[in-house]
Amino acid sequence: MTNVPPDLKYAKTHEWVRVTGDTATIGITDHAQHELTDVVFVELPAKGRELKAGESCAVVESVKTASDIYSPVTGTVVEVNEAVVENPALVNTEPYAGGWFYKVKLSNPGDVGALLGAAEYGQMVNQ
Amino acid sequence: MLKRTPLFEAHQRLGARLVEFGGWEMPVHYTSIMDEHHAVRTAAGIFDISHMGEVMVSGAEASNFLNAQLTNNIGKLDLGQGQYTLMCNERGGVIDDLYAYRISSFDFLLVVNASRIEEDVAWLQKRHDAFPERGRVDVRNLSDIFGAVAVQGPRVREFIDLAIPRPAGSEAIAARASSLRKNEFDLFGFADETIYVACTGYTGEDGFEVIAPAAVIEAIWNQIMEAGQPYGLKPCGLGARDTLRTEACYPLYGHELDENTTPIEAGVGFFVALDKGDFVGRSVLAEQKAKGVAKRAVAFKMTDKSAPPRPHYPIWSAAPDERHIGEVVSGTSSPTLNLGIGLGYVPPEFAKPGTPIQIEIRGRRSPAVVVQKPFYKKPV
Structure with a gap:
């Protein structure tokens, strides 16, 4: 059974969002890493880039395919996870911890309300 | 409606991820491509190739x-x-x-x-x-009559006779499957059916391909799975089959080969016997062998940390004379070498191993170098 932590918000495109004040941390879900299998390369947005919710902003490559990652929220990239660029397998081994992608300063913290809760997302992926 | 092989239900029971391949619903992996790839390189793997x-x-x-x-x-x-x-x-x-x-x-x-x-x-x-x-x-x-499995890896000879024990008929040249050498095959008996066991494969490892009537292919699969389990045998999907054959530089139809590409251009001229008499295409192939070709299939590896190359990515010459010179036809992250590798077509002047080239990945060019084929050769 896929792991869906209750304290996070989720996008239908399988990104998770952890909100702390006006900052959001973004990664991909356990379900997504399981679908991708072995992640061999991660390309993240540059620090300072302005992202719009729904915009393609990162790429995750498994052995077989390249997949686009869409920003679940609007904001400015304030930090990227160099560790996951260096060691892409973190996406598989700890998708909600060391495998995070980037942090944004939210332009409109209200955006987060439009995302899925853990129960909704869990239902979506376990159908 | 996608076609299914006689092993479809076996794949479902094993939890395979299924994908469309050439009109067939086939396993791409059971656990992960990397895991299955390593099983074949270090122990053994079994593939459903009934779609062939x-x-x-x-x-x-x-x-x-x-x-x-x-x-x-x-x-x-x-x-x-x-x-x-x-x-x-x-x-x-x-x-x-x-x-x-x-x-x-x-x-x-x-x-x-x-x-x-x-x-x-x-x-x-x-x-x-x-x-x-x-x-x-x-x-x-006879494609609908036969199913087939490939059993590949350095440990396969240790257990193949346990799964396929009995030679058939008086014409048998090998008493046991394990005594077959490269490109030899023999007939064996299995549940009152005659089956073919060939010492061939598509992974760069030692191993066998078993061709048998569809009715017994699942029993053969099960018997091999059971015999091979103590030796580390794993079921493997088309994902690992592709990374394994790419490392071994075996061509895949639709990638390295098509109706507008000749065997000489593809680098398989060794299998063109010009001296045997006439055959379809001979005059063109003879001329290419004598006078050369306009494009050649080359193997290359990425030299910097970059995303893996993929089919259709443009190939560029290196600085200072940077221009678009060809296209990637196969590309992946190599599980054995742990770097991006690929095959592509370039003009012959860029085909020499050691030639620096660039691969365009999502609009940016990353450095690569032409290398000797294959990327992987099994230890002798």
Whole structure:
């Protein structure tokens, strides 16, 4: 059974969002890493880039395919996870911890309300 | 509606991820591509290859007929041997690449690509209609009758006899499957059916391909799974099959090979026997062998940390004279080498190992270098 932590918000495109004040941390879900299998390369947005919710902003490559990652929220990239660029397998081994992608300063913290809760997302992926 | 092999339910029970491949619903992986790839390189893996086509060409003129269609010399095959060969059109373009096995003096079994069965059979039928001795040779598509599995890896010889114990008939040249050498095959008995076991494969490892009537293929699969389990055998999908064959630099139809690419351009000229007499495409291939080609398939590896190369990515020459010189046809992250590798077509002046090139990945160029084929060769 896929792991869906209750304290996070989720996008239908399988990104998770952890909100702390006006900052959001973004990664991909356990379900997504399981679908991708072995992640061999991660390309993240540059620090300072302005992202719009729904915009393609990162790429995750498994052995077989390249997949686009869409920003679940609007904001400015304030930090990227160099560790996951260096060691892409973190996406598989700890998708909600060391495998995070980037942090944004939210332009409109209200955006987060439009995302899925853990129960909704869990239902979506376990159908 | 996608076609399913006789092993479809076995794949579902094993929790396979299924994908469409050449009109078939096939496993891409069971656990992960990386995991299955390493199993084949270090122990053993079993693949369902029932989607591949089987065409039987029989009759007193079968050998002559096939030699007029295929690039390799079928006259060199003794009973119990197989060879890699190609079928070309008049322009020397590849209709398919295949294995031809000499089953008896008058019977040849062709194992062809799943995605090419219809084209191959239509082409052979057309050529048969035009063949002067057509009354003494016939072409039968047996693809629906047969299933097949490939068992590959350095430990396969240790357990294959446990799964396939009994030679069939008096013509048997090998007492046991494990005594077959590269490109040899023999008939074996399995549950009252005759099956073919060939020492061939598509992974760069030692191993066998078993071709059997569809009705017994699942029993064979189960028996091999059971015999191989103590040796680390894992079921493997098409994902690992592709990374394994890319490391071994084996061409895949639709990538390295198509109707507008010749065997000489693809780097498989070794399997073109110009001295055997006429065959379809010969004049073009002879001219290319003598005068050279406009494009060549090369192997390359990424030299910096970059995303893996993928099919259709543009290939550029290195600075200072940077220009678009070709296209990637196969590319992946190599599980054995842990770096991006690929095959692509470039003009011959860029084909020498050591030549620096660039691969365009999502609009940015990353450095790569042409290398000697293959990327991986099994230890001797």
